Amino acid sequence: MTAIFRTERLTLVFLVLTITAICGLPLLLLFKIGLTAEGSLNIAPLLEALQSRSVLRALWHSLESSALSALFATILGTALALVIGLTNVRAKGLLVFLILLPMMIPPHVTAIAWIQALGPASPVLRWLSIAPELGSDHPLYSREGLVLLLTLQHSPLVFLLVRAALRSFPRELSDAARVSGSGATRMLVKITLPLLSPALMAGFALAFVAALGNFGINALIGIPARYTTLPVLVWRRLASFGPDVLPNVAIISVILALVALVAIVIQTVLQKRMRSALVGLPQAPLDIALGKHRLPVEALLWLFVASVLLLPAASLLATSLVKTYGLDLSLETLTLSNFAEVLWRQSVTLRAFANSTGIATLAALVIAGLSILLGYFLVSRKAGQRLMAGIAGSQAEIAFAVPGLVMSIAFILAFIRPLPIVNISLYGTLWIILIAYVSCFVAVGLKPVVAAFLQMDMSLEDAARVSGAGFGRRIRKIFAPLVAPAAASGGILVFLTAYNEVTVSALLWSTGNETIGTTIFNYEDGGYTTLAAAMSVVVVLATIVIMVAMNALTKKVPAGTIPWRS
Template sequence: MSAKDIGGVAPAAWLALSGLVVVVAVPFAAIVLQAIFPELGAGSFARPFSLLSQTLGDVRLLRMTGNTVLLGLCVVIASALLAIPLGVARALYRIPLAPVWDVLLLVPFMIPPYIATLGWIMTLQPRGYMEQLFGFNLTPVLFSLFGMTLVMTFNTFPVVYFAVSRTVEAIGLRYSDVGRVFGATPARAFWRITLPLSAPGLAASLLLVFAAAIEEYGTPAALGRRAGFEVLVTGIDTRVGDWPIDLPGAATLSLVLVIMSLAAFLLQRWILTRRSYQTVGGKPQNAEKRELGRLTIPVMLMFGIVAFLSTGVPMLAILGTALSGTISGGLAFDNLTLRHFADVFGNSAGALGALTNSLTLGLATAVLTGLIGVVAAYVVVKTRIRGRALIDIMTVLPNALPGIVVAVGLILAWNMPGLPFTPYNTGFILLLAYCCILLPQTARYATAAFLQIGDNLEAAARVAGASGAVAFRRILLPLVFPSLASAMLLVFALASRELVASIVVAPVGMQTISTFIWRQFEQGSVGLGMAMAFVTIILTTLLPLLFLMLLRRGGLVRE
């Protein structure tokens, strides 16, 4: 690359690096330094490592770490047991109403986990909807490891279901049919041929489920504490939020959680990149699927039960609570009311302010992560300047930083004494937290899009006299915009309802959608909280879809 070329891309590299330093490196470095230097918050580097061994040797830490791993493994096993049969059936057989089942099984992933958990509490608790309808409740089951596993599985199993269904569908039946020609039973052909061929995608999706389970805050906080089942996420929150505040302990626990998340992420990447079972035939796979035959009723029952439990129960509980005048009034026609929805749109308890704050932060997060992500991806893929490997690592690092860890890092970084300026206790601290958590979404989408674009287009523009900035703006950016826009819409939806960072670092007096719902439950205004939850699900699902449809009509995003 010539000196002129380097000079042309250097501003882009510095822009990407500066954004990544502020958004990613600063909170992560603050956690590491606080764990090493316990008096860092007072501006002192005295007594390094003095509390590290004490915290790591604490029996409570060992118990929380063990509980975290146990919960993650339980969710992985339950997700596999639930999703693999459904995914294989969807891939290999003609399933009646298959697109409808796909939508119904996607909805649980769109419901924020803490909202789904609140819906299950309203259903299974004493005097809950199950007891009102059937005369008994399942409180001991709900507030237990089994209950947490069940609730979290219904939220995460769609990741495995769609990975399995798409992977097995791509493999098809041709190879297993060859095995059956040579005498293998259908079960043996599946276990020895189809399953190994789909193993990389299956394993990667299960590792994503494990990472999501150990990072989840809402379900362990709502169910685990009552069951005496404390995990690392709730332990970190306790050390940050309860007096006496233990920042060194919170930082150490955060590092333990980061190591676990990073290990899962690295294992996932190794599985996806290692040499695995591959098909070498050049013939396209037969897309024909078999009829279910005698399996029709059992398979349809399986899809129906899972869809009802994962989508129907939480959504009906949310809507039923939102429409109930009082919780004690129960399921009765004379207890139905739209008052709670009217209160939301009447700004009761600051509901409209919370909506405005979350939607504004979601939009700002989408724009900022889109800008940093696309510039970082361009530097990594399309340039050969020094430091691009560091930029690539920093765009991946947030995958291993759970939301609670990011929140702790921001508190440590921006609450130091002597800072001339700090975003702490302002809305900007939430924006930084959301950007750090969600930056990989836009960066990875943009990277994949740039990898599909040859270098000849930019080279031709440069030969014609265009500067690097003009070539990027007029040629490359329009080509990657469809992928980038999809990622930004996903970021908007996720940022608008993010919980854990919002609870930990939200400024005094500022509410977001998630903190509003959480606090309404804590204060006993359950109907108002559920009305906000229902509005949130509708808005964060429909607004991105509507915007994407408008972009497609305008020709900015291809079908």
Template sequence: MNVMRELRRTVALRRIFGWRSERAVLWFLALGIGVLSVAPLTRLIWAAIAPDGSPDLAHVLQLIGTQKVWQATLNTLEIAVAATLLAMLAGTLAALLVGLSDMRGKQLWVFTFILPLMIPPQVIALAWVQALSPSSPLLTGVEAVCRSLGWRLTLGNGQPLYSLTGIIMLLGLHNAPLVFLTVRAGLRRLPADLVEAARITGASPLRVLFTVILPLARPAIFAGAALSFVAAAGNFGIQAMLGIPARVPTLITLVYQRLNGYGPSALPDMAVLSLLIALITFGGLALSRYLGGRRDVRVSGSLRQLKQPLGAWRLPAEWLAWLWIGMTLLLPLSALVGTSLTNGFGQTLNRQTLTFDNYTNALWQYPAIHQAFFTSLGLTLMAVVLLTLASLFLAYFLSWQRSRLVSLLQMSTELAYALPGIVTGIAAILFFLKPLPLINVSIYGTVWIILAAYLSNFLALVLRPTLAGFAQIDRSLDEAAQISGAGFMRRMWDILMPLAAPSAMAGAILVFLTALNEIQVSILLVTSSSQTLGPMVIFLDEGGSSTLAAAVGCLMILVVLLFMLIATLFARRLPEGVLPWRA
């Protein structure tokens, strides 16, 4: 009897301490998300509506009503909408070709189609600018061909991408893979029975496409459009590289230029513009959700993989698909590589001009580039470790211990991820500008404010695949361990973490690839002593070192390719669908 009583007492004590440790971890997560996400956003809103400590809506309306802000707002809306339409068209066509046809070489084609999305946008913009510069071999060759045919073609000395149309084109091409990924996932859930029934009745492939497939895929199409809209409105790299030289103001470049010109004194005005950017992105999300969900398209049926043989059209379709890759990926990247191998921008690459000096300087001669690389690598690794641990614990509570507090934490992480990175940067500056209470230390101007912004912005990116991993775990394993007296931390370490680790690692890979070369979040937070790799390309190009910037951009692409290939080698150990570039 004494033994049984002692055993029950031990089990009861373990349950009490286990419950207490669960609550302690939950409140620690709440404190971290509150400090990194909720508090900075609250500070941003208060700074916008109360710059002097008391609400002043007249100041907000006066700033928004100025000609420059009004023009920047219209440009932002026009760019985001037009680029989204272009991305919807290209991404949907690509998804239909890959998801429904018998096209050959899909795996490699999907990898190359997704690759521009993984390359930093500032590098993509630099590559396109160099590919379409007046002195580029491409335009020079086009002009020579036209002259040989007797056509008069004068391309002029201007850069065609330095325009509103150029920004729209590049953003549309850059965001097309976002639409492709969502539409491809939607096509996999289409019931084959309905399509087969339509074919049996004699409907042509085009009629089946427009009357059955596209209506059923509409929610996925508009979900991809929402992602594209948010990405286009908040893409700093392309808007800055093309819009600033073209004098096409957008809200995101206006924030960057004013903050650089006026410093912290401009923060209240920048808070208003940041909120305006956030409202535009959330408005686009709401409209896309409304358009995608106006009608119920849920159906039942077989989820077998749909295949539409292309027949005689297969070879032309494959040629067009690879021509797209050549024009949108190989052309700009070849121009970037060519520029990086010469001493001067616009030089023709030949035996006399070929040089590796730019790579030598980038790798060994410029301490600023080394510092930026190692700073980015260190921040990225710290962010990956901390976010992976946080996502494992948060996924546990979201899966099996959901409460109002837990739901609020999830909503906060999703909100921080949906906000454009530059909004997160402004919020971090406002919140961390003053010294932290108790320790009286300011992290403004240090690498720690960049890390704080990374933790806020990328938590949702790790959390989503981790939640998918927890959904595949049988809860009875945790309950059995709990009944046997195992504490919360013991259950997490011995049972749940090993089972959910592959999904969490998939999210960690995505964060690593995103954060290592990112520019959206850190562009306003970097200083001379806390430089990161992403903004380095813009700073070098603005300083007149275009060939060195091209070399750094090529090295960044090589790093992205290396880690994509490493992740592909371990793809079999990762949950299906977590690597977006795998067909």
């Protein structure tokens, strides 16, 4: 019996130490360099950085664009969730899938698609004869353009949260209001929105933090618009001067991390104050009949979906099919050479596809394994085990919430020197990107697994213990098979996130260790627009195929595990 408990304790200790090593310690090192000097607290460098005009301007731009886009994303996401969640519009499943699709597409691909959709060289607008004049300023290269794309990128996050909150409402509240004679508008103002306030606050905070750490849109739109945000400032300084400026960018990264953490703390406090206790079990959501207004509402919904998806997608595809960017798409200019170039001829793109596929798959597998073990301890009936597992889980949540570029700087600081004892350097290799992915995305894979454990009857464990099954056997024979669908679903979400990301790897890649995200960004930044478009089309198609394939898991995982399925 002692050996059984020893194995269980050792496994828990291993999990806590592993999560601490890859999530907690790099961030602690970042804050140590940014906030201490000679072993004691020293905020003088931080105050000095805040006196820099470039840092102050970038900080203001980050706060301004994040707050504005989060506000608009909250309004848009909430409106979509209310219409789809509470009315009798048709094809809800397909609408939800399409509304959430932009969330799964990499931000830099979104930026490239919209740049090509609305610019003077837009193949679609030129075909319609409504393109801006050649040589004129691009309409997206402005603060407003940046806020618009951030809003479209992050409104699905708010939609997801508000839709989930609507599904947890007791039906009796709405029924009582309708019996009392309240119309749909009054019910919305007096009941629905007040009860949604915690979800609205969470959605705003999530959209704010996501926009704060967004690199792809901020770089591709902000740099030409001369609207520099903190992530872009960090990237430009490190790209221009190399590791010699690490202490300087560490301080800027600390500022970015502190803003994100303060936003999360404020959101948590406000959510607790605004939370209302609901009486009754969740039931089927309302299905308000729109009557004669249903067709106009559905038309507006589909028009929104078409404008958000079809225009940039068509422009991206058209750009990938022409010989030179700016040419009109016709039979004379049509070519598949851009796809042949990125899929077969260019060694850098082939290497990037291989690298991203390999490390995203490994990250998904590692996170699935860690999630099964950590999830078991997070729902344990032993308070001590739950406490230790909670410490690891909290570090994973913080690593996910902190902007990806901040985690990149933290990993550079942690691994720029060779590892002690083994004297092996991870900096400049794919391994540092893999570890960073595990650190940043372990929270993504953990959530569905914990949900699956919470729905499980833990008397299964009692029966296994009585039968003499040890910890390892219980995990292998009982719990792992039962939560495997949820772990697979979380692993696929991790794969999608890691496969398409650019924020984390933007500062960690090196020659020979490129990722898909960094290669697309470098193509666009270097003026190879048609190659960037072709590679982006391949990534978007791969993302859609994987999302469609995930539907096969719908009946095998807890409700809500797959975001676009009820």
